[in-house]
Amino acid sequence: MKNIRGSKLTLGYENTVIIDGVSIEFPMNKITILIGANGCGKSTMVRSFARLLKPMEGQVLLNGRNISTMVNKDISKELAILPQNPIVAGGITVKELVEMGRFPYQNWQNKLKAEDKEMVEKALKDTNMLEFKDRRLDSLSGGQKQRVWIAMVLAQGTDIILLDEPTTFLDVTYQIEILDLIYKLNREEGKTIVMVLHDLNLSSRYADHMIALKDKRVYRQGTPDQVVTKDLIKDVFGMDCEIIKDPLYKTPMLVPYSQAIWSSSPASQAI
């Protein structure tokens, strides 16, 4: 029985508590997206689930086992994470980087076995990066680079993939491209995806499950329709808005009010 959940997690850095005593479970084989205002602890949460940050209290349970007592390599075979804005030495090639995803499966000899090579090949193919495999990473565009990182994460062959703002710094074209790729991985291979995303409209379009964080706790969770509502946006982001249906996919879509433009502000509507 595969699952990942946090039990009474308190997270933070030094003396600052960012998440306070939260118990949470991510649904398997679904896309879960964490939302919330800047600094609400979305990244912190994802990082702690990926054991990049040790909880102050509580524990992260992977398939029922406390992650902090597990061998690091074993975790790497179950769960992969793509941190925010990863950067690496310029000289590395696409293939070399994706092969690093097979690291947990290799022994001291560091030789790639047939299975490893297959996985690398498949990851490159899934991300449409096969033709770039001998290119140097620094010669690629932002969207291509991000696809290479995702390929590396895929090569790890895990069922759970955590992504921390995978679309930041990307043009809108690349954002859609990356999210489509992630969606495909989820639908075709049943990967459990947990990610942090800033764009609420895209979040509601791609998410099966959404979790809104506020005041160090989970404010609300559920389907996009349950979470992305007028009152929640007001409470979590402190902003007035209308929610309409996305004309293409019928998912909730946010239309914010501007304070300065009078004609459509809530005040003028009231009159």
Place this chain on the structure above:
Amino acid sequence: MLMNKRIVVLGLVILAVLSLIHIKQGSVDLSVRTIVGAIFKYDQSVEHDLIRDLRLPRLVIGIIAGGSLAISGVLFQSLMRNPLASASTLGVSAGSYFSVVLFSVFFSGFRGIPFFPALVGALIAAIVVLILGRGRGADPVRMTLAGVALSLVFSSMTSALQLLFEHESKGLFLWGAGSLVQNSWRGVKFALPLVLVCLAFSLIISRKIDIMQLGDDTASSLGLNVVLYRYIGIGIGILATSSVVAVVGPIAFVGIVAPHIVKRLGVKKTREILVSSFVLGAVVLVGADALARAFTSGSYELPVGAFTAIIGGPWLIYLAFKTGKNMGNSSYGLLVQTGKKRLAYKALVIGLCLVILLVFVLSLGNGGSSFLRSATRDFVIARIRLPRIVTALLAGIVLAISGFLLQTVLNNTLADPSTLGVTPGAALGALVAIYFLKGSTSLTISISAFIGALAAAAVIFIISKRSKYNPIMLILVGMAVTAICDAAVNIIVINTTVGKSASLVWLAGSTYGRNWTNVMTLLVAILTLGPIAWLLCRNLDAVMLGQDIATAIGTNVQRIRLLSSLVGILLAAIGVATVGTVGFIGLLAPHMARFLTGIKHRKNLVVTGLLGGLLLMTADLIGRVVIYPSEIPSGLVVSIIGAPYFLWLLYSTSKLKR
């Protein structure tokens, strides 16, 4: 405002008290009355002459020099927006010093004050460091690193000169360590007008500097010619530094310590910072000189430059410690440059081995003289040349691998035993054995050097632990430890007469007279630590991707870092203990290897080792043959070959972006 005035007044009071103590110090006891008398009612007595011609000039030059270094520190720090900038950290002092030594070697009859050589050296160093450190947005750390590296280049060239022209440069050693000793008013008369001009000009532009603290863009949009004032300010700083260096030699840390204390006291306006730093700089330097003299008696003289380093080094460590708390570990990977085209690995290894073999055979055959009888020839080759050549080869390998490991672990392509302070630690250890252990053999010297290296490394790692081995912290602490060790080495060399040349040779790094014991030590080190390093390389591939990703794909980053640094430090200590302070190999070989083979650590490791061995063996050969029957220590040959390459490397990496 009121508080700032109080700081200045308090500083002046302390300075007055220190001055009185300072004048009283020396081999002849003087009463306060005599001192006051000498200043106001000169009666041509011996005591009055002593005060007027020796002690007062020394005090006054101390005040001028301290103040001047402090204002140059303020200028560098605010104009380069780099809290760590100062004449000594940017390599400006070292450049100036090198230039003066060069000048005195070729114009040994010159008896004046070598101001122009000092100025030229300082200017060149400043220009180089500005170009190298520019990168993107003049990153302070990048610039400081370039400065440290530049200092290394200059100081190795300086020691080459000192060794090659021992006679011409012998008077410079005390000066080179920074000394306030004056025997007339000449130095003061020379420096005072210059320093006053610098102070005046810096006060004039201080308002502009305030505006520039808002950032270049804001300052420009406020109508300030940012570039012009930046260069004027830096120019004043260079002038202030070189006029002081020309008279009293390079004195480290006053330029960092004084402005920092002033800023910590809450002074904000540049004009006030300048004035209070001037006073405080004088306090620090006169105080250091008074302290240095309090520890000595009679003609025995401790160089004040060494003493400011011993005070300033810990200050820098403290500073690093305080700021280190707020510096998280950089989650980024190592930034390296690799060649556009990679060579085939196997061909490269075979090729390198062939070249090594070639140099090896050449080394055996060439020693500057040919032998008539084959028995002598065989003896020389088997007992003298062979062990030394093998030592050079192995030590080169050891040092190169050590640098390679430390660079990867510390995420810093400029890390190496010599920039981290491990080598200076070993040097101090060796000198302690040479001078203080009766009948020290090469074995005890090596052991002592080994202990010195480990101690230095331990200090550096324990202190930087707090910031989780943040690369910046490590370099800072390394700098401080280096300064302290260098100061101690200077003090030992200056205050003892026996074996000065021998220790200079050791300090320069020598493969001269190495025997089979050295070979065995190095061989054991390579055979035990080499395979461990090779195994670690697999994980280092992962660590290079940055802490987060390395953890995510299953590496225990902390453990790998700790193990690799342990291996790196052990190798460094062993290497340095056998061949002295050979710098640059640990910097050059890994870079070349990455350039040739790309980013896989196992390939890098092998090629790094081969390149390192080849470098040192070639240096050994060149050093023996070029000026036969004399010898250039191989460490210096490496520096002379390595320095230009290294500067180019710094330049080319300064253009890399994150």
